[in-house]
């Protein structure tokens with residue numbers, strides 16, 4: 001489904017991604033872990049189409065299509081969704097108006113009819129219940145004045161509404177209380193399916209207890225330095241990242 | 257200076273002949289003398305030039321150089337269909353309509369008002385409310401230093417009069433519609449309005465200016481409001497002139513003790529627009545809210561010039577003006593807050609935010625504080641920016657096209673002012689009008 005080959009990306013002349021290779025197949029859940037500043041969010045943003053990062057080398061294919069040639073909204077319409085680490089507040093834009101515009105843009109791309117007010121409301125109600133988000137939040141402006149946890153929950157709510165093929169969750173677990181974590185994980189698990197894939201960026205094993213990954217990758221200094229199964233995350237929880245400094249070169253060959 | 261005097265000559269001549277014509281129309285002596293004085297003031301002042309500090313960014317030579325004539329009138333009423341889409345029938349019950357400056361009874365609707373409330377044209381009020389007119393008409397908007405007020409005062413033919421007696425609450429908004437049909441040669445109108453509210457009364461007034469066809473025309477309007485003690489007035493000015501129109505409007509509100517006035521100034525049409533908005537807080541405990549929204553595209557030039565004068569203690573004033581500038585549009589804001597020596601415990605806030613949608617659009621924002629009292633709270637702020645890229649990206653990652661995302665954000669910017677409108681149907685109309693002016697705006701569904 002997603003194939004990243006030798007991806008290099010820079011910002012302001014500073015190289016952040018230094019040759020990423022990653023293959024994600026339909027049906028799989030991948031987790032990306034790694035120290036602060038290693039480039040996890042950058043990778044997620046480049047996949048989503050943030051143009052402040054310049055891709056200097058490499059390619060990204062999504063279902064065989066050249067993703068880098070697509071606009072961010074075209075990528076969304078193709079089925080890519082990013083739950084942001086820091087969702088932005090948009091005062092003045094009502095959540096429901098925003099959601100309706102988003103859903104209809106994606107439906108239009110798929111050749112489906114626009115939703116009428118009744119169907120729209122029905123979907124919103126159902127998904128809101130699924131991620132246990134307060135209806136009243138949706139009558140407010142997008143993320144405006146939302147608490148940290150509410151913003152994260154809103155991301156998962158949007159994911160549930162838009163039903164992407166590939167969902168990338170960038171530290172959606174940070175800032176969530178224990179119950180919210182379960183709710184969010186449940187929302188994500190509901191999305192799992194043979195034709196979908198999920199990339200979970202996280203620092204903590206507790207998220208992966210609920211969303212069990214098929215693969216775990218360690219990103220360090222812009223490269224994937226180690227890949228493994230779900231036990232790699234447990235290992236990291238115990239060992240931390242100190243081993244990276246000791247012998248970084250020894251692990252690079254493990255990247256997929 | 258010589259230039260200025262020459263170009264105003266045709267206007268001085270207009271004033272002379274207008275005053276002569278009124279002599280035969282048996283205008284009361286007090287008004288004739290006011291008009292004489294105003295004509296004199298205008299002759300002495302001439303049109304302002306950009307050397308004048310208050311007009312530095314707005315050049316009115318295009319008005320001065322055009323020999324506008326006084327608009328002529330058809331005796332027959334326009335068909336209602338001509339004004340129907342501007343009539344705000346779902347917003348207001350009661351409507352006074354003026355076509356090219358003249359009252360059109362056929363297009364007006366004056367029923368459904370509470371007992372004692374007067375809504376009529378000024379000419380009719382000369383008979384029914386002579387003493388009130390004598391004490392207020394042209395007593396609040398000052399001809400001194402305001403050439404356009406002087407010109408209007410010398411020339412206005414008719415206008416709207418609203419009087420709300422003590423303690424009366426008028427529930428449904430009153431609409432005063434000034435419609436213009438351009439003429440050849442180009443013509444000017446001088447709409448005039450006087451609103452007097454007595455103690456503890458309450459009223460909502462929508463004042464709209466619309467151009468029915470394209471073609472050059474000049475509107476020079478003056479509105480005076482006298483807000484009686486503890487009265488509350490909600491005022492909306494909606495400017496929808498045609499895209500060749502020159503529109504100059506002076507709004508003067510004089511606050512008496514405890515009065516609460518909210519005025520919203522929405523400017524959408526016209527090639528050159530100037531709003532002079534003056535509030536005089538001449539009693540304790542007044543609330544004054546001045547909101548504004550202006551959208552300039554093409555080569556539109558919209559200038560909002562505010563002056564809030566705190567003369568007495570314990571008054572609050574708030575100014576929130578937002579501009580959206582596209583194409584080669586220009587938006588000017590200047591806001592002066594004056595706090596006189598006696599006006600302790602003044603709380604005055606001013607904010608002007610501009611959104612630039614094109615590299616050729618231009619904004620000037622000039623706050624000015626003159627504070628003579630020592631125990632006051634005054635803040636002002638101005639921001640000029642573009643659409644926020646992070647917000648754009650967020651919306652686009654959810655599937656919205658670049659245009660759709662931008663439209664949504666620009667609309668959100670305007671929405672803050674529209675949300676302050678207290679008449680739901682007027683909010684809906686403003687949503688439509690604002691979106692209609694935005695590229696791709698038509699495709700956005702904003703139903704509440």
Ligand SMILES: Nc1ncnc2c1ncn2[C@@H]1O[C@H](COP(=O)(O)OP(=O)(O)OP(=O)(O)O)[C@@H](O)[C@H]1O
Pocket residue numbers: 011012014016034035036037038039040041042043085
């Ligand atoms: N606009 C920018 N200008 C300069 N440097 C930037 C910019 N954006 C990101 N960086 C740098 O790129 C590197 C990677 O940042 P990124 O946000 O991808 O890290 P991360 O792995 O997501 O970290 P965290 O775990 O803290 O979220 C950091 O060193 C960061 O400072």
Ligand SMILES: [Mg+2]
Pocket residue numbers: 040041042085170171
């Ligand atoms: Mg990050």
